[in-house]
Amino acid sequence: MIFRRLPQFFAKQRPASPLSNLLSNNEKWAASMKRSDPAFFQKLANQSSPKIMWIGCADSRVSANKVIGMPVGSLFVHRNVANVVAHTDFNCLSSLEYAVDVHAVEHIIVCGHYGCGGVQAALGNVRAGLADNWLRHIRDVRVKHAESLKEIEDARDRFDALCELNVIEQVRNVCATTTVQRAWERNQSLAVHGWIYRLQDGIIRDLGVCMQSESDINYVYRTRKS
Structure with missing residues (x-):
């Protein structure tokens, strides 16, 4: 031919x-x-029947399969700047729907990372052109938790806190989607988790966010965790 x-x-x-x-x-x-x-x-x-969906940052230093030691084909992965889950992002929503409705994944992990450039830009009101429209989602998180963030004197700790809060907010956004709501309504086994990765040592930290039903969405925020 x-x-x-x-x-x-x-x-x-x-x-x-x-x-x-x-x-x-x-x-x-x-x-x-x-x-x-x-x-x-x-x-x-x-x-192709992964049971875990990974929603992570597009940062080249955070490779989903590698950082958790999973083989090829074991994760359904969606990545974007600052691991944002927005109700207007049909790319993310379509990936989520396919993972839940077709693959019947049992776990969705939203994994951010400390030192995230997208979060840093949102925290410092850095203008990035077209990306400003995307960073608006993270700036909304910053505004929502302005009082808590203001109490953190150290700039680095404040940056880390916003990275964590962004993950937690995106977990809530995942849970608020029609796809996840319908899955829970039909009693499909599905848990949504919030994790964060530290570039300096390669360790992932569980933020203690695990939502398995609509009632779990009322999560109590803790800006800093020991």
Whole structure:
């Protein structure tokens, strides 16, 4: 077929890609996986039923599968700037619906991280152009908890606190979606968790937020936790 000849045709028309090392790495990785388990890719292709959804930040330093030691295919992942769950974001809402209604995931993890650039921009009123529309969601969290944040004298601690509060608010936003509400109405087993990752040591901290029903949404905030 002509389509099979296209890669060779284009290769003759232009120099090698500056990303050719990535393609080479991919080939090495695929070969390594096949050596470990000859049927690995066939099994992966025939099965996609993760029981955990991960909603995380787009930061390149926080790779979902790696930081919790889970293999390929075990997580349904959605990432964006500052792990925001907005009722106007159809990308996130569609991913959530697919995870809950099709894969029937049992756990949804909202995982933020300390030192988040999106949270920092929202905290400092930094103007970022188009991204300001997105950061508005985090600024709303800052305004909502302004009194609690004002009581924290240390700037770094205040930044950390907003990172935590943002995770908690996004957990609540997940729970408020039609998808999750309907899942609970039909008694589907589904828990929503709030975690936060520390870049300095690679450790994830459970913020103690675990919502398994609508009644759990009335969570009592604690700005700082021991």
